[in-house]
Amino acid sequence: MAIHIIDRRLNPGGKSLENRQRFLRRAKSLVQGAVKKTSQERDIKDVLEGGEVTIPLDGMHEPRFRREGGTRDMVLPGNKKFIEGDYLQRQGQGSAKDSGPGEGDSEDAFRFVLSRDEFVDLFLDDLELPDLAKRRIAQTESEGIQRAGYTTSGSPANISVSRTVKLALARRIALKRPSKDEVEELEAAIAASTDEDERAELLARLERLKAKTKRIPFIDPLDIRYRRYEKVPRPVAQAVMFCLMDVSGSMSEHMKDLAKRFYMLLYVFLKRRYKHVEIVFIRHTDRAEEVDEQTFFYGPASGGTLVSSALQAMHEIVRERFNPSDWNIYAAQASDGDNSYSDGELTGLLLTDKILPVCQFFAYLEVGESGGSAFDLSDSSLWTLYERLRNSGAPLSMRKVSERSEIFPVFHDLFQRRETAQEKAAP
């Protein structure tokens, strides 16, 4: 009997991918809830790695007619000392709970590993960018064209001469096509020859060479190569995010940490919406500088506070590198709210004249110490200023945060779907 042994390992895997997607679609709200809960407990960096969530299976329960209760009979192995008529204590069902395996209790909840994309998708699913004006552009992409190697067919305009010649040469060498020199040499020898026999032989050789030359053409259709072009999508619009952070002495590590989390969320969020997202880190004390991420969050700095310096820096960078007609510009400013008294007016002017007109969205996040008791006392100078601007109609959003766990809700608040967001933005 012939036995077939088949290697199926190379078969496309992920057979259950489709089923998995159906399951996710169906369990969406459950998974979403779990994702949010998980993300509050974890570092945002870890959140972005995707990972495990626990969802109650009850919501995804597949019901069956099941019986329960009543009198039960069971035969068990491993009797050590009982004799007929003995009684076993029923406490906690310890000894006898297993009469009906598969009673389904084990499926109450289960941990479920989401891929990074699935996680972030669900995480950000009900969020939306506040200003949609330019986003529409962002969704249409133009096609760019890129070189992508060679092909054996194409239009004559695309023939790659150098590649074709190279291949032809290789073929001629491989098939030993007689070179021009060889033929000339032979012809010279014939001309110089006096001996009839030798001459006849040489002539015959010449004939063979010529025949071979004919059989092996200089350029064969096989040699011809065309340049290949490939279409690649090019996003029309891009996004840039400005992270403005106050690093003056009054900002504690805790406050910076809160700010960092907020920026990360914003970054992930933008990354979902745009092919290209750039981040510009600007930190300021009483003067501002553009720095890299590491320095931004961990570099030591200290000094007084001039918020306007950061805004000024941002304005200059926008003017130099990010044309507002091509770029979606977002800014998130984190600060503990202290600003020198004299700087208030300049800050206000910069915002209304220079910054806000080019920004899609400007978020101001006021960070406070954990516990945040002093927080409720009175509004900071910056808060007061921004609130005044917002009341006069500037597209500003502002929130206060003092605990890690508040970051996501605040973020969610700022970016949730338009209808509700508008209500909240205009209290």
Next chain:
Amino acid sequence: MTERLFEGADWDFHTLQRITDACEEVALKDLGLDVYPNQIEVITAEQMLDAYSSVGMPLFYKHWSFGKHFAYHEASYRKGLMGLAYEIVINSSPCISYLMEENTATMQTLVIAHAAFGHNHFFKNNYLFKQWTDAEGILDYLDFAKNYVMQCEERYGRIEVERTLDAAHALMSHGIDRYPGKKQLDLREEEKRAGRRRQHEEEVFNDLWRTVPKGASKARTAISLERRRKLLGLPQENLLYFLEKSAPRLAPWQRELLRIVRHIAQYFYPQSQTKVMNEGTATYVHYRIMTALHQQGRITDGNFLEFLGSHTNVVFQPEFDDQRFSGFNPYALGFAMMQDIERIVTNPEDEDREWFPDIAGKNDVMGVLRDVWANYRDESFIGQFLSPKLMRHFRMFHLHDDPEERAGIRVDAIHDERGFRRVRRELARQHDVGFIDANIEVVDVDLSGDRRLILHHRVIKGSQLNETDTKRVLQHLADLWTYDVALIEVDANDKVLREYVVSPRPIPAAVA
């Protein structure tokens, strides 16, 4: 002769071929097995998980619950809570066995012996499988089912199809014919008929008939209750079949989906009745084959020890007070019983002669075993062949748990002269699917009246249905029936214990 099949743990496809040939020789010549042609497929762990989640079948229609099972298995696998099965084997012809690529050469030999010869023989020869399954047709039928579900999704929408399948799945365990009917299942023919049905419906469809004025409706004399039930084939315990044939407002494609789910449930029905026997057979066969290969010198002592290690794990039976205990391990019980039969046939004691006069000392081990494998299911197998010696070996005892009994759980019988028969009868009963599944039947419906569907659940030993689940299942049932559904729980004296009534949810206009 004593050429080794392989050295060490590595294998390649030539090794597999040699292994299979060697196993086949032992299986056919020494054991006299009769098997379907074999097809052996090597797969990865991920593919094994895939196969798990679609009840072990290589192709299946798409449904979210398979995704759920995949996620569930995958999560527990990743956390190391669960090992993967070494093999999955499909009751089809050719009989397909999946081997995992991670297995060592010894394990592959074990798996081939176990699945490709043990299970394979059982599938081909056991009367339940012969009666209820169609090994030649199953893969084609599943292919048809998969495509049919896909087409339905295209035509009627994913949500609609999902709703019907969800309902059908909820009723799946009650979509089975328990008693052999007129004819054997022929899935290929079934598939063709499904195609013809559809074609016929399309051909004879004529929208004009809708507009033909109806005559005065015939005065319907109230038909007698008996006659009505007879016309509808009641009582009917196959709920899916009943809905498929009698639900008044199902679209033809919905009936076809119910039929598909019903056929698949039926296909798996013998497996649930023969777990102990099926695994016992396969384990006994692999044990015999491995031992033979070792004796022939075709596998080394080291490989044989490795095999014994895995084998011992598989047939391990924790005791009731062990943390690992979760009921009787079908491998352990089945294997022990097969070996015990071998002992009784070749080397019986007086006790065995008394208990098993037909087979004791008969000396033809394989003849007896092949006969047992062909003609029993778990319940009758245990009821017939569990010997006192094995009951003593497992130290079995019977507990009776009556919630009313204050003193606790009573030890009703133990492994002694007085108890053997009672313990055996009780263990056999626990393996009777007819007893495990709730006994639910459609008992009545008044098609000319309010069309309420009435089901009975006959309560045994005070064990009633779980309320939440029952309501949900009935909701599915009512949605398919499209009129009210009542489920009445009655005890042995027809006393009503509880009544559920569920109304259908409104159906979207598109379906009707």
